[in-house]
Amino acid sequence: MTLGAVAPNRPLVAPARSVLARERLPAAWAALTECRLCAHECGVNRFHGTAGLCHAGARARVFSAQIEVSDEVELIPTFALAFSGCDLRCDFCITGRESWNARAGEAVPAARIAEFARTALARGARTIMFLGGEPTIHLPTALEIVAELPDDATLIWKTNAHGTAAARLLLEDLFDIWVADYKFGNDACAIRLAAVHDYQRVVRENLCWVAGHTRLIVRHLLMPGHVDCCWAPVATWLANELPAVRVNLRGGFWPAWQSKRHPEFGGSVSTEEADRARTIAEQCNLNLIP
Amino acid sequence: MQSQPDPLSAGKPHPDPVPGQAYQHTEILILPEGKVLVHNLTPVMAAILERLNPSAEEIHDRVATAGDRRGTA
Numbered sequence: 001m002t003l004g005a006v007a008p009n010r011p012l013v014a015p016a017r018s019v020l021a022r023e024r025l026p027a028a029w030a031a032l033t034e035c036r037l038c039a040h041e042c043g044v045n046r047f048h049g050t051a052g053l054c055h056a057g058a059r060a061r062v063f064s065a066q067i068e069v070s071d072e073v074e075l076i077p078t079f080a081l082a083f084s085g086c087d088l089r090c091d092f093c094i095t096g097r098e099s100w101n102a103r104a105g106e107a108v109p110a111a112r113i114a115e116f117a118r119t120a121l122a123r124g125a126r127t128i129m130f131l132g133g134e135p136t137i138h139l140p141t142a143l144e145i146v147a148e149l150p151d152d153a154t155l156i157w158k159t160n161a162h163g164t165a166a167a168r169l170l171l172e173d174l175f176d177i178w179v180a181d182y183k184f185g186n187d188a189c190a191i192r193l194a195a196v197h198d199y200q201r202v203v204r205e206n207l208c209w210v211a212g213h214t215r216l217i218v219r220h221l222l223m224p225g226h227v228d229c230c231w232a233p234v235a236t237w238l239a240n241e242l243p244a245v246r247v248n249l250r251g252g253f254w255p256a257w258q259s260k261r262h263p264e265f266g267g268s269v270s271t272e273e274a275d276r277a278r279t280i281a282e283q284c285n286l287n288l289i290p
Numbered sequence: 291m292q293s294q295p296d297p298l299s300a301g302k303p304h305p306d307p308v309p310g311q312a313y314q315h316t317e318i319l320i321l322p323e324g325k326v327l328v329h330n331l332t333p334v335m336a337a338i339l340e341r342l343n344p345s346a347e348e349i350h351d352r353v354a355t356a357g358d359r360r361g362t363a
Contacts, residue, residue, distance in 0.1 A: 064315070069352040070331030077333060077356045094317070094329050124356070252327045254319045268321055 060138035063105030096257030114148030185233030225264030
């Protein structure tokens with residue numbers, strides 16, 4: 001038998017996901033000494049304080065862990081595990097209190113979280129979803145948990161798509177489905193509403209990478225007054241660059257957290273705006289999730 | 291004079307929840323026109339909302355999915 005077609009250092013059988021996660025743990029923890037997991041690339045040592053833009057320390061804290069049914073029907077019931085802290089500062093964040101405060105919730109050992117997750121699976125949860133805040137900034141803890149989970153569980157990475165190539169390298173092949181937000185259609189709205197620069201380039205780079213590696217669902221939360229400046233460019237880009245990707249156009253905006261800072265966020269999306277947004281999606285022939 | 295707060299700074303420390311109790315929550319917003327928006331919808335809350343409006347398909351799908359998997363109504 002010849003193995004000539006196989007690359008010399010490539011294993012014939014891919015290691016189990018839990019093994020892969022465990023192997024990457026040293027590199028993931030080391031990354032926190034000069035953190036560049038998100039595209040802010042602060043470069044701070046997270047073992048020595050919380051000086052980065054996310055204000056997160058090294059050990060993740062969890063503010064919610066429960067079975068939920070509010071996500072896409074194909075993913076639910078899901079055991080949703082929410083880490084405190086985020087690298088974005090979306091004024092309309094529905095979990096702003098916990099997402100802007102990396103000290104919210106409590107530090108729960110990975111083994112205990114995995115135990116919660118296994119119990120949820122036994123009770124009928126179909127998937128396990130890692131979210132936040134933003135899970136990317138808590139990659140080492142996330143890997144610790146993945147290392148403790150059954151290899152056949154369906155894992156979902158729910159992200160703001162603002163991670164770096166370094167983060168993606170640590171995440172590759174670990175999650176079955178990525179659910180990624182594409183929130184803003186231009187950099188000016190991203191800066192004004194979420195204090196994030198260079199948003200378009202970073203998010204697009206992440207979405208293209210994910211689409212080439214695993215299953216991707218792109219979410220866009222319709223915001224009042226932002227159909228033309230945000231949704232239309234997002235829809236057009238998706239149609240041109242990722243035409244097959246599944247898109248969830250979400251209409252459940254409510255003026256949460258610091259929304260009052262922005263006059264257009266006085267209420268929810270109007271029926272007229274919602275209709276117009278759907279028309280744009282149809283014109284772009286997007287693969288919309290019903 | 292106090293300086294303006296840093297928009298990227300953390301808020302007040304959040305009290306630690308009681309494991310297994312404070313984690314169980316759903317947020318509901320009822321708009322003036324009667325529309326109900328829900329976040330972190332749990333199977334239990336989905337069942338309650340369905341009883342309030344059995345014709346809401348979005349909620350029905352979620353109750354059915356949760357029930358199918360759990361062997362409960």
